[in-house]
Amino acid sequence: MTAKDTAAVxxxxxxxxxxxxxxxxxxxxxxxxxxxxxxxxxxxxxxWRDQCLTAGEPPVPVVVPAGAxxxxxxxxxxxxxxxxxxxxxxxxxxxxxxxxxxxxxxxxDIRSLFTGLPAAEAAAFAYARGLLxxxxxxxxxxCCGAVAETRNAGHLRVCTNDACGTLxxxxxxxxxxxxxxxxxxxxRCLLARHRASKVGGYSMxxxxxxxxxxxxxxVRREVLEEVGVALRTVRFVGSQPWPFxxxxxxxxxxxxxxEAISVDGTEILExxxxxxxxxxxxxxxxxxxxxxxxxxRAMLTAWLAEGEEAP
Numbered sequence: 374m375t376a377k378d379t380a381a382v383x384x385x386x387x388x389x390x391x392x393x394x395x396x397x398x399x400x401x402x403x404x405x406x407x408x409x410x411x412x413x414x415x416x417x418x419x420x421w422r423d424q425c426l427t428a429g430e431p432p433v434p435v436v437v438p439a440g441a442x443x444x445x446x447x448x449x450x451x452x453x454x455x456x457x458x459x460x461x462x463x464x465x466x467x468x469x470x471x472x473x474x475x476x477x478x479x480x481x482d483i484r485s486l487f488t489g490l491p492a493a494e495a496a497a498f499a500y501a502r503g504l505l506x507x508x509x510x511x512x513x514x515x516c517c518g519a520v521a522e523t524r525n526a527g528h529l530r531v532c533t534n535d536a537c538g539t540l541x542x543x544x545x546x547x548x549x550x551x552x553x554x555x556x557x558x559x560x561r562c563l564l565a566r567h568r569a570s571k572v573g574g575y576s577m578x579x580x581x582x583x584x585x586x587x588x589x590x591x592v593r594r595e596v597l598e599e600v601g602v603a604l605r606t607v608r609f610v611g612s613q614p615w616p617f618x619x620x621x622x623x624x625x626x627x628x629x630x631x632e633a634i635s636v637d638g639t640e641i642l643e644x645x646x647x648x649x650x651x652x653x654x655x656x657x658x659x660x661x662x663x664x665x666x667x668x669x670r671a672m673l674t675a676w677l678a679e680g681e682e683a684p
Contacts, residue, residue, distance in 0.1 A: 588625070600635065
């Protein structure tokens, strides 16, 4: 099987591979969770309004003992080789109070800290961010508007209206991201300039999955809508948690039926085809090859590593 017949399997991707035992069969037991919180080894990752509380220069997210945080704030993340890991949302406090309680001296987004952290630590803080954000946004039932109480150590909320009683679980928002390439050699990949991009430059086509779509259907629709390119084949590559606040990025590799481009002018400002040599030059010139914490960098790096194909 040749390179053109296989999907580029990305290397490690940001925020993935977290090895915590999440205690899915035990966290519904309040006594079990309380026992973990009382463990002197237990640690807490505190956040304030989706930001890590940090200390030092360069800033590093602070981790505090479980006893330093009110137990009702604790949300269970999992066990790390037996050590209980929790998160705590301090968003209701003035920033000065949150800093004082945790010994922090500032706040930073986990995405800006990513390159300076061990992979597992970045994944744990991203997981904490997503779970705390959901709890903060889901304080009321979406069906009847009644207060929703937290259960299962922060992994479930329950409507307190007896006539409703809806169970509310954290929701995941799936999005597809696609490396589109030409069928004929030399192989080229399609990258686009997005209007909403905060960093500018080129990246792969991506978008949210809609109701009634398969993942592959979403890939075909997004690529056709945004850059006017129809696809021949669509193949799964890999996935990445993206809890900002609740995404799941699902990577695909696709081949185009032709090379004509017609951008939508709304989400996409420009798109072009890159040979591997051109992509290397672009990366060296701009210092960009996808976000350092995103699956697009892993996929583009894997594509470059396949090497040039003979014309």
